[in-house]
Amino acid sequence: MRPELSESELHSRLVGRVQFLLNMLCEVEKYPALYTNHKTLRNALRRYECVWVPLLARAGASGVHYASLAPPLDVQWVWMVHLLCPRKYIPDSIKMWASVLPDETDHVIDHQLLSTKQRKRAMKRARQLWGSQFPDEPFDSPYLNEGMLCDEDEDVRDVSYRSEITYDVIAACERQMMFHRHVAILPQYRHDRFISDAVDRYFMFLELKHKHRKTVLVPTFDTDIVWHTHMMHPISYISHTTRVCGQVVPHDDTITDREDGADLHDSWHETLHLWYDHFRSPFPRAGAMSRGNVSLKERLVKGEIRDAMKLFESEMVEGGEMRELYITETTLKRSPDNMKQWRDIKWMHAAGYETFALQAVRRDIFGGDVGERRVERFTRLEPSCGHDIDTLCTRMVYQAWKRMQPSGNVQYSTLLEVFKEDRQSSDGIIAYPIAAVHDVATNSICGQDRRRMDELGCTEEEKVVMIRVGGEDFAVMAGRWGGRFNGGDGDLILRIWLLAENGGRRWQRVRRVKAECDADAGCFSRKQEGGRTNVPGCYALSIGAGGQRKGSLRRRMMGCRENVWFDLGSGRVWCSKWDDMVAAYAIACAGGVMYVCMQPRCEAKIGESYYTGVGARQSEFGMLRGMGGESDWDGTERVFGVGHVLGSRHLPLGEV
Structure with missing residues (x-):
C-alpha cells in the first residue's frame, strides 16, 4: 500500500485488506499457544528479531523486494502485534534494521497484508532464503502444534532470549485473543458494504482524533478493525495520519476494563458525546458493539x-x-x-x-x-x-x-x-x-x-x-x-x-x-x-x-x-x-x-x-x-x- 494514496484510493484498499486481516486472525485462532503461551511467544520474538529482520535486510540489500516475502505464522503474528503500537514500532524497527545495516539509520520496516494465495507464494520464496541463510533454524516453529494455551509451569525458561523490543508484545498477544470473537466470526465483517461504511467511520474517527488530540477516544469494533488494518501498513499509516492529524496517531490497547468508573468506560462515554456533537449522528452501530470478553x-x-x-x-x-x-x-x-x-x-x-x-x-x-x-x-x-x-x-x-x-x-x-x-x-x-x-x-x-x-x-x-x-x-x-x-x-x-x-x-x-x-x-x-x-x-x-x-x-x-x-x-x-x-x-x-x-x-x-x-x-x-x-x-x-x-x-x- 503506497504512502501517497489519495483518500479514495486508500478507502478502496482498506476495504479489501480488512478481509486479509480477518483471514490471519482465523489462522492464528487455530493455534491458541500464540495468545498466551510464553515459551511459544518468546521463541517467536527471537525468530522475529534474530532471523526474520536480518533476512529482510539482506534480501533488500541484494535486490529482493522484501514485500514479496512472508514469514512463518508465529513470526507473522508477533510482527503484526508489534505493529499495533506505532509509536513503539517505529523506533524499534529502525533499531533492528540498523543492527544489520548500520548505514541505514532511519529505515522503518514496512509490512503488507496479503491474500491467502499471495501469502502462500511469499512464504515459499521466504522458506528458500531462510533455509540458505539460517540452515540450523527450522522455518516452521516446533512449538505451534504442541504448544498449549498456557505453559504448565509459569517459570519455564526453555527459551531464554531477551527481546530488545520496547513494546510488551507477549502481553499484547493475550489482549488480541478477545478481538477475534468480536470481528472474525461475525458475517457482517465479510460484507463489503459493512466494511465500506466502517472505513468511512474510521476516517471520521481520525478527524475527531485531530480535533481532540489529548482525549482518549474509544472506537467501535468496526472502526477498530479498519484501524488495525491501516496499522498493518506502517509506511502508509505514518504518511496518512501525519497528513490528516499532524502526527502519527497512537494506538493504545492496554486499557481493557469496561466497568463503571474505569478509564475505558469513562473514555467511551466521552467519545459518544464528542462524536455526536461533531457529526450530529450516533457513534454506536448495530453489529459493531462489544459482546463481552471470554475469560x-x-x-x-x-x-x-x-x-x-x-x-x-x-x-x-x-x-x-x-x-x-x-x-x-x-x-x-x-x-x-x-x-x-x-x-x-x-x-x-x-x-x-x-x-x-x-x-x-x-x-x-x-x-x-x-x-x-x-x-x-x-x-x-x-x-x-x-x-x-x-x-x-x-x-x-x-x-x-x-x-x-x-x-x-x-x-x-x-x-x-x-x-x-x-x-x-x-x-x-x-x-x-x-x-x-x-x-x-x-x-x-x-x-x-x-x-x-x-x-x-x-x-x-x-x-x-x-x-x-x-x-x-x-x-x-x-x-x-x-x-x-x-x-x-x-x-x-x-x-x-x-x-x-x-x-x-x-x-x-x-x-x-x-x-x-x-x-x-x-x-x-x-x-x-x-x-x-x-x-x-x-x-x-x-x-x-x-x-x-x-x-x-x-x-x-x-x-x-x-x-x-x-x-x-x-x-x-x-x-x-x-x-x-x-x-x-x-x-x-x-x-x-x-x-x-x-x-x-x-x-x-x-x-x-x-x-x-x-x-x-x-x-x-x-x-x-x-x-x-x-x-x-x-x-x-x-x-x-x-x-x-x-x-x-x-x-x-x-x-x-
Missing part, C-alpha cells in the same frame, strides 16, 4: 468441554441408533453441591446475569427500592428408546428486578446452562457447562441485507439470545409473538443466525411444522380451547447451511434441509446426526425460553393461571415448565407476573 479461565477449560461433548455423543451411539430425545422437568429447586466446582470461573454466558445482579445491588445501596424475584429449574434429557444411559441436564435461571419508583418496569436476565450427566460418579455432573443460552443486546448483531446493510434485523418486540456450544458462540436466536391478539390465535416466530466462519450469512426463519411421532410420519394430537390451538408448536431448521469446515460444529449433513427438529409440546428433540445433538438441544432450549418469555399474559392472582388462551398453558407442558414457565407444583414461582396483552398490541416483556 482466560474459561478458554483454558474449552478442551474439557469438548471432551464432555464427544463422550456424550459416543455414549448415545453405543446406547442405540436413536436420534431423538425428550426434555423432561424435574422438581430439583437448587443447585447440587458439586456445581460449586465451576462457579469460580468467569463464564461469558453468565456476564448478563452478573450485570443485572450488580445493578440490583447498586440500586439497593442508593435507595432504588428494588424487588427481586428468581426462578431456577432443572430439566433432564431422556433417550426415546429407554436405555439407562447418561444424558444431559439443564440449569435454567431467571432473575428479575422490579424498581418500584418511578416506572415500575421489570428488568430481567435469562441464563441457561447444559451439562453432561454422569450418574456413575459421586458428583453426578461432569465438570463444566457444554452449552449455554443467554441474553444479548440487540445491537451486538446486525441483519445482512443487500439493500440495507445497516439494518438491525431485530425489532424492539423481539427477544435475542446467544447460543454457545462447546465454548464458542454458535448462533443468535431472535423470537417474537405474532398473530392476532383480539380473540385470535397467537404464534411464536423464531429466527436464527449461525455464527463463525462459513456460517449463515443472514437470518434464517425457524419453520413452524407439524409435530411428528417419529422421523417419518404421524402427528401429535392438538388440544382445542375456544377454537384455538393451545399446544406449543414444533419447529425445524438446518444448522448445516454453512457447509463443511474442519473443526467446525456445523457440517453439511448428508444434504438434509431440516437437520434439527424440536417440539415444544412434547419436549422432543431430534437431529439427523449425533455430533450435532448438543447444538440441537441448546437450540431447543432457546426456543423454549423464547416461548416462556414472549407468550402474552394477563393479570392473575397467585394460584391462578395468567394466560389468556393465546398459546399454551405452560403448566401443562414439561418443556415449558423446565424452561421457567408456570408450574403446578409451585404457583408462586413467577418471574413475569404482569400482563402483556393490551387490545391488539403486544407489549414488550416488563411493560404495562
